[in-house]
Amino acid sequence: MAGPEIERLIQLLARLPGLGPRSARRAALHLLKKKDALLLPLAATLREVGDSVHACSTCGNLDSRDPCAICTDSRRDESLLCVVESVADLWALERAGVFRGRYHVLGGTLSALDGVGPTDLNVDGLVARVNGGRVKEVIIATNATVEGQTTAHYITDRVAPSGVQITRLAHGVPVGGELDYLDDGTLGAALKARRPL
């Protein structure tokens, strides 16, 4: 086998999602082959990200600033608050470039199975932001899973007393999606939410 340092590197790489033991070995060798172009820059960037990036105390986004770049961007509409499960979902919406309001990251979904209750999610922070008076609409963008929908209902109950408008992302046929490949639930929702042409 390889020496203890390399074995440790392989073990750590194998814990990344998408890499198994075999691909972790290949990745370690690739890193060693490209020491100056990849291994050392990756080490430095990991250290830098580890030292500087933290969860935004306002919205839960990950950034080197707190509040984060989105929370402090005055061009973004602070009256629109999009509630997402995770930073990954926030990134997906930002990549799409379709939303110009602010976010609130819950940090997960309610799950009896995994023992995730309301206090494990950043819901109190959401309620406080909504009660702050500047938010006019809360857009619930949790995933269309059972847990996501359960969480959406719970958030609705918690936010409703404030009187702000609560909306959720529409269900329907994905753009470019083929009906033949869609599940019954999506087809049913798309049919129910049909709109005049």
Added chain:
Amino acid sequence: MAGPEIERLIQLLARLPGLGPRSARRAALHLLKKKDALLLPLAATLREVGDSVHACSTCGNLDSRDPCAICTDSRRDESLLCVVESVADLWALERAGVFRGRYHVLGGTLSALDGVGPTDLNVDGLVARVNGGRVKEVIIATNATVEGQTTAHYITDRVAPSGVQITRLAHGVPVGGELDYLDDGTLGAALKARRPL
């Protein structure tokens, strides 16, 4: 999008074999979630590996010692020299635990297409080791590809004048392999090299 530090981390991770842009984002988020348990240890280990691990000046293996742990292991038979294309192949043989001699890593294969010639591989070092007088058998374990076989022939020509025995790994049916799934070349080689039961 994420901030510049995170974007840079994603770009570097996406250059690892086995990770695309999408899985690199997932890996970056996973690292940020497990900052103390994974991100910082990975940064430190990369730095350590980058600083301490180098190619063994004798055999080309990667190790923090030079000569490497294999070259300096007196329990290993120095009269047997196994020639492999890459450190990955050396690791594969070590994992199998079937070889107790020493190695010589070529660092690639001859390839007219990729412009890899004899001087790009560590063949002179191999000839020098063989001429050193302690090697009795050179086992050529290049891959069973066109380039691997071409390289094997070239090495045979270069090592032959020394008079040491030159062997190569046997071709045949992989253990547990089903004939139905094997290519004609392997089947032909297995038939040709048939042995009495």
